[in-house]
Amino acid sequence: MIEVENLSKHFGSKTAVDNLSFSVKKGEVLGFLGPNGAGKSTTMRMITGFIPPSAGDAKLCGISIVDQPAEAKKKVGYLPESAPLYNDMTVSGFLKFCADIRGLSGTRKKDAVESAIETCFLGSVAHQGIETLSKGYRHRTCLAQSLLHDPEILILDEPTDGLDPNQKFEIRQLIKRLGATKTILFSTHILEEVEAACSRAVIVDRGRIVADGTPAELVKRGGGSLHDLFRKVTSRDTEAAA
Numbered sequence: 001m002i003e004v005e006n007l008s009k010h011f012g013s014k015t016a017v018d019n020l021s022f023s024v025k026k027g028e029v030l031g032f033l034g035p036n037g038a039g040k041s042t043t044m045r046m047i048t049g050f051i052p053p054s055a056g057d058a059k060l061c062g063i064s065i066v067d068q069p070a071e072a073k074k075k076v077g078y079l080p081e082s083a084p085l086y087n088d089m090t091v092s093g094f095l096k097f098c099a100d101i102r103g104l105s106g107t108r109k110k111d112a113v114e115s116a117i118e119t120c121f122l123g124s125v126a127h128q129g130i131e132t133l134s135k136g137y138r139h140r141t142c143l144a145q146s147l148l149h150d151p152e153i154l155i156l157d158e159p160t161d162g163l164d165p166n167q168k169f170e171i172r173q174l175i176k177r178l179g180a181t182k183t184i185l186f187s188t189h190i191l192e193e194v195e196a197a198c199s200r201a202v203i204v205d206r207g208r209i210v211a212d213g214t215p216a217e218l219v220k221r222g223g224g225s226l227h228d229l230f231r232k233v234t235s236r237d238t239e240a241a242a
């Protein structure tokens with residue numbers, strides 16, 4: 001479903017992503033882990049076509065994001081790290097606006113907006129201004145926009161970042177539920193999320209893969225602790241920035 005092939009990104013002399021290759025099979029929920037600055041967001045931005053790779057490619061349902069970006073983007077819903085929202089719109093107004101951009105109209109647009117509102121539990125705030133929403137609802141509104149075109153693939157950049165424990169739980173449950181029908185790649189700093197929501201995880205460090213396996217395999221490799229494995233295979237942020 002997602003095939004990342006020798007993907008690299010250089011910003012000047014800085015190599016953010018270094019010849020990365022991995023694949024995510026249909027129905028997998030892959031956790032994308034790594035310390036700050038490891039290259040997770042940059043990888044996700046390249047896979048979703050927001051920035052061009054310096055080298056390599058990513059295929060979404062077999063379609064190259066480099067050669068056929070418009071077609072490939074149709075296959076994917078993306079929740080960026082700092083998702084843009086229009087504060088002066090209502091939730092449903094914003095989702096209708098995003099549906100327009102996705103090229104949906106008529107009944108398809110109405111159904112898509114209703115379905116995204118229902119899936120993300122936004123019914124009670126659908127007609128409320130985005131600026132008046134709590135962080136959790138704002139977050140779910142961002143997530144809802146990524147679902148409008150019913151993509152086969154979801155790429156979520158730190159979907160639980162900044163949420164309170166109840167909201168984190170809700171988003172994890174939602175990811176698990178969406179994972180029943182979609183292929184999901186999501187980044188997180190919360191290692192417990194791997195066991196709670198993922199069928200597989202990849203740990204990156206300095207733009208390279210340093211571990212890849214099921215949560216059980218990774219825990220075993222860490223001698224019973226995913227935290228221990230993470231500390232063993234990744235560098236401190238002071239080193240990573242060097």
Ligand SMILES: Nc1ncnc2c1ncn2[C@@H]1O[C@H](COP(=O)(O)OP(=O)(O)OP(=O)(O)O)[C@@H](O)[C@H]1O
Pocket residue numbers: 011014015016034035036037038039040041042043241
């Ligand atoms: N536009 C840019 N210009 C220059 N350097 C960049 C740019 N975007 C990212 N970088 C650098 O690339 C490296 C990887 O950044 P990236 O945001 O992908 O890491 P990350 O794993 O997502 O980190 P975090 O967990 O903190 O979000 C970092 O050193 C970062 O400073």
